[in-house]
Amino acid sequence: MxxxxxxxxxxxxxxxxxxxxxxxxxxxxxxxxxxxxxxxxxxxxxxxxxxxxxxxxxxxxxxxxxxxxxxxxxxxxxxxxxxxxxxxxxxxxxxxxxxxxxxxxxxxxxxRAQPQWRPRELPAGLDRALWRRSSTLARMALRRFPARVLVQAPEHGQLVTGRGGEPLRLMGAPGELILFLSGRQRVAHVQIDGAAGLTDRLRDAKLGL
Structure with a gap:
């Protein structure tokens, strides 16, 4: 186990x-x-x-x-x-x-508060465990965000959340998505695709539970 x-x-x-x-x-x-x-x-x-x-x-x-x-x-x-x-x-x-x-x-x-930090290469099992949790976190953290948000973790899966409307894509490794969705956007390595106003709003949003 x-x-x-x-x-x-x-x-x-x-x-x-x-x-x-x-x-x-x-x-x-x-x-x-x-x-x-x-x-x-x-x-x-x-x-x-x-x-x-x-x-x-x-x-x-x-x-x-x-x-x-x-x-x-x-x-x-x-x-x-x-x-x-x-x-x-x-x-x-x-x-x-x-x-x-x-x-x-x-x-x-x-x-990530220390000088010259780098993202870790995580064990595959931990990546899978974090994706399961990040998918739940995404639904909760973004459920009221004013867009149709596609959340993608390459090789793990994707989901759609948000209130609907203009499309936005949030993509990253499971651990990076976890950090972003828990309110740590400034240190999370993710890619956001969509209208500039929406992407900026998502990066500045108060996320987390």
Whole structure:
């Protein structure tokens, strides 16, 4: 059975350890320490993690994240590397389903903030897993976009989403589509074909869940 969630978690934790807590990420205002704290809160503090999705709880969640970020760096890294088995998002039944995307994205959040980064050549199995998730993400992220958007991943598949109207094509490798559709357009290597106004609007859109 593939364990891409585990391998991405380990690669991210190794990179965080190498770069140190003050290294940048592509997440505006966040250092590596901030991102590590986000991951720990997501897995270990369900009361605070709810603020990731629910606006009324966002302030509470951010306060807890800042408290966690202020802790010992080595302990913070250890908590990222070794998730609790009781966590709703990282137990053996949910880990691969929930965390493959989470840790791939955040691994790239750190990688792509560093000088001279390059896209990785991903294992074929991980590419396939990311395409399955990117197709779902595309339908959700672009469902209200004012165009008929054709999303293509060569050798993996394609789908049509958007509200309809003028055609637009978004093409890239599955991992690049994931980054683009999760709001990381500025670092995603994709091709967009269509009217200039629409392509610019898509590159600047607030995407993600």
């Amino acid at each position: 593939s364990r891409y969630a585990r391998s991405e978690r380990e690669a991210l934790t190794d990179l965080m350890s190498t770069l140190g807590p003050d290294a940048p990420t592509i997440n505006e205002g966040w250092t590596v320490r901030d991102l590590a704290a986000h991951l720990v809160v997501r897995e270990r503090r369900p009361d605070a993690a709810a603020g990731i999705l629910l606006a009324p709880l966002r302030g509470h969640g951010e306060r807890i994240r800042q408290q966690v970020a202020a802790g010992d760096w080595a302990e913070l890294l250890d908590q990222v590397r070794h998730p609790p088995v009781w966590s709703p998002v990282s137990n053996p039944l949910t880990d691969e389903l929930v965390n493959t995307l989470e840790f791939f994205i955040h691994h790239e959040d750190v990688r």
